[in-house]
Amino acid sequence: xxxxxxxxxxxxxxxxxxxxxxxxxxxxxxxxxxxxxxxxxxxxxxxxxxxxxxxxxxxxxxxxxxxxxxxxxxxxxxxxxxxxxxxxxxxxxxxxxxxxxxxxxxxxxxxxxxxxxxxxxxxxxxxxxxxxxxxxxxxxxxxxxxxxxxxxxxxxxx
Amino acid sequence: xxxxxxxxxxxxxxxxxxxxxxxxxxxxxxxxxxxxxxxxxxxxxxxxxxxxxxxxxxxxxxxxxxxxxxxxxxxxxxxxxxxxxxxxxxxxxxxxxxxxxxxxxxxxxxxxxxxxxxxxxxxxxxxxxxxxxxxxxxxxxxxxxxxxxxxxxxxxxxxxxxxxxxxxxxxxxxxxxxxxxxxxxxxxxxxxxxxxxxxxxxxxxxxxxxxxxxxxxxxxxxxxxxxxxxxxxxxxxxxxxxxxxxxxxxxxxxxxxxxxxxxxxxxxxxxxxxxxxxxxxxxxxxxxxxxxxxxxxxxxxxxxxxxxxxxxxxxxxxxxxxxxxxxxxxxxxxxxxxxxxxxxxxxxxxxxxxxxxxxxxxxxxxxxxxxxxxxxxxxxxxxxxxxxxxxxxxxxxxxxxxxxxxxxxx
Numbered sequence: 001x002x003x004x005x006x007x008x009x010x011x012x013x014x015x016x017x018x019x020x021x022x023x024x025x026x027x028x029x030x031x032x033x034x035x036x037x038x039x040x041x042x043x044x045x046x047x048x049x050x051x052x053x054x055x056x057x058x059x060x061x062x063x064x065x066x067x068x069x070x071x072x073x074x075x076x077x078x079x080x081x082x083x084x085x086x087x088x089x090x091x092x093x094x095x096x097x098x099x100x101x102x103x104x105x106x107x108x109x110x111x112x113x114x115x116x117x118x119x120x121x122x123x124x125x126x127x128x129x130x131x132x133x134x135x136x137x138x139x140x141x142x143x144x145x146x147x148x149x150x151x152x153x154x155x156x157x158x
Numbered sequence: 159x160x161x162x163x164x165x166x167x168x169x170x171x172x173x174x175x176x177x178x179x180x181x182x183x184x185x186x187x188x189x190x191x192x193x194x195x196x197x198x199x200x201x202x203x204x205x206x207x208x209x210x211x212x213x214x215x216x217x218x219x220x221x222x223x224x225x226x227x228x229x230x231x232x233x234x235x236x237x238x239x240x241x242x243x244x245x246x247x248x249x250x251x252x253x254x255x256x257x258x259x260x261x262x263x264x265x266x267x268x269x270x271x272x273x274x275x276x277x278x279x280x281x282x283x284x285x286x287x288x289x290x291x292x293x294x295x296x297x298x299x300x301x302x303x304x305x306x307x308x309x310x311x312x313x314x315x316x317x318x319x320x321x322x323x324x325x326x327x328x329x330x331x332x333x334x335x336x337x338x339x340x341x342x343x344x345x346x347x348x349x350x351x352x353x354x355x356x357x358x359x360x361x362x363x364x365x366x367x368x369x370x371x372x373x374x375x376x377x378x379x380x381x382x383x384x385x386x387x388x389x390x391x392x393x394x395x396x397x398x399x400x401x402x403x404x405x406x407x408x409x410x411x412x413x414x415x416x417x418x419x420x421x422x423x424x425x426x427x428x429x430x431x432x433x434x435x436x437x438x439x440x441x442x443x444x445x446x447x448x449x450x451x452x453x454x455x456x457x458x459x460x461x462x463x464x465x466x467x468x469x470x471x472x473x474x475x476x477x478x479x480x481x482x483x484x485x486x487x488x489x490x491x492x493x494x495x496x497x498x499x500x501x502x503x504x505x506x507x508x509x510x511x512x513x514x515x516x517x518x519x520x521x522x523x524x525x526x527x528x529x530x531x532x533x534x535x536x537x538x539x540x541x542x543x544x545x546x547x548x549x550x551x552x553x554x555x556x557x558x559x560x561x562x563x564x565x566x567x568x
Binding site: 003005006007008047048049052054056059061062065068069071072073087088090091092093094095096097098099100101102105142143144 | 173199201202205210215216217219447448451452455474475476478483485487522523524525526527529530550551552554557560561563564565566567568
């Protein structure tokens with residue numbers, strides 16, 4: 001299955017992915033209207049250190065701790081994609097407590113947000129990767145050839 | 159074909175069902191539920207009173223979860239005994255359920271100390287189940303004065319849940335601080351100030367000597383008038399079924415890292431189970447929801463003939479009140495790294511080249527990076543801890559570790 005991967009050697013640290021993400025998930029068709037003068041709540045963030053930068057978003061883990069830990073049953077994994085139902089989320093932050101990648105953060109309403117690969121918004125595929133000027137973010141399949149169907153490992157029998 | 163029986167219907171049971179079904183899609187599963195409800199997110203009961211969720215959203219799994227997983231759900235039924243040699247469970251109603259593999263996921267029950275004259279109090283409630291919550295809700299009214307006995311996680315979440323629906327909430331606890339099971343004195347004081355700012359009153363280091371109808375007489379001599387009493391002193395693991403059947407029990411039902419009990423083909427998971435705790439290297443009841451799910455899942459996989467073990471369970475909590483979140487994990491031993499501001503505290507504990515535990519109040523973004531270091535025993539010498547101690551960031555890991563995390567499938 002395709003997921004978002006980063007090549008940190010290529011990342012310019014330009015943060016454009018954060019803006020593309022916030023825009024893609026805004027539901028609006030005009031980027032300026034969606035973002036200008038407003039605090040943005042992207043589901044990807046650029047980590048920066050001494051001479052390194054790279055973008056971090058949900059890894060859609062084979063065995064996602066967030067799914068197992070959500071007190072509301074709001075996080076599920078279906079067809080390999082980890083999703084959050086923000087209506088069910090009560091903002092307890094347990095997913096932040098357990099995510100090894102730091103990939104979840106509260107959105108504007110206080111409910112948690114995470115990358116859902118833009119599969120449900122008008123972009124249909126990750127806007128971060130599509131808009132990355134240096135191909136430091138890519139959307140591709142790097143599953144080990146022997147790996148079972150993505151779903152098999154997760155609690156996805158509902 | 160196997161015949162699986164699970165006693166209890168909480169989150170551990172969901173983990174167990176999903177664990178079984180990851181291996182065995184066919185064999186029948188029977189779930190015995192004392193409560194008359196399908197599974198709900200138990201920690202959501204305070205959010206329900208607060209109006210942040212409702213009965214529909216509280217459902218931990220969709221309504222068709224049981225059907226889709228081939229589960230026969232017996233609601234409102236309690237198990238009376240386990241016959242370990244005959245491999246059957248007898249229900250209080252007399253029904254016998256034969257099993258090939260059994261999981262005991264009976265959770266815990268409120269512990270009520272013998273307060274003098276508690277029977278004189280008419281409006282008294284526990285705060286564990288949805289039914290407790292609905293009963294408490296009926297007793298609330300805008301002019302009500304509420305006394306909560308217990309300033310732990312349950313008592314304080316209850317207090318937060320009801321504070322806007324009543325006139326006052328007073329919380330007392332024998333301990334000298336709030337959240338004494340997870341916070342040290344200074345961290346507890348910060349949280350207490352925040353709770354007081356939001357309207358809660360405290361009587362700490364004090365306990366009720368006796369009740370007289372709507373009044374509590376404290377050991378200190380203080381007197382507290384109340385309309386509604388909430389008892390949230392603590393919980394006890396429900397171990398009776400396994401203990402009576404001859405299985406090893408302590409504070410909880412003793413299990414190995416595959417969740418097997420000492421009884422043949424009997425497993426246990428969730429708040430009733432006492433399993434390995436990596437942070438202390440011994441077995442302990444870890445009554446937290448993520449652990450319940452993971453233990454249940456591990457039990458289920460092994461019941462169905464698969465192999466799974468839970469070797470890195472640790473105590474960990476995320477609890478927020480009025481917008482201030484406290485996250486804690488592991489054990490508080492070793493060398494301390496600390497950062498403090500007026501309204502935040504960060505404490506990291508390191509020992510023997512690993513992160514042992516932390517307390518983070520107020521600033522807890524990406525805390526899971528720390529949690530994973532505790533669970534995976536990441537050597538401090540393998541990371542740039544000068545960066546990591548200041549902020550939970552994967553930049554502190556070396557290039558190979560970052561590549562594994564972000565350039566390959568995990």
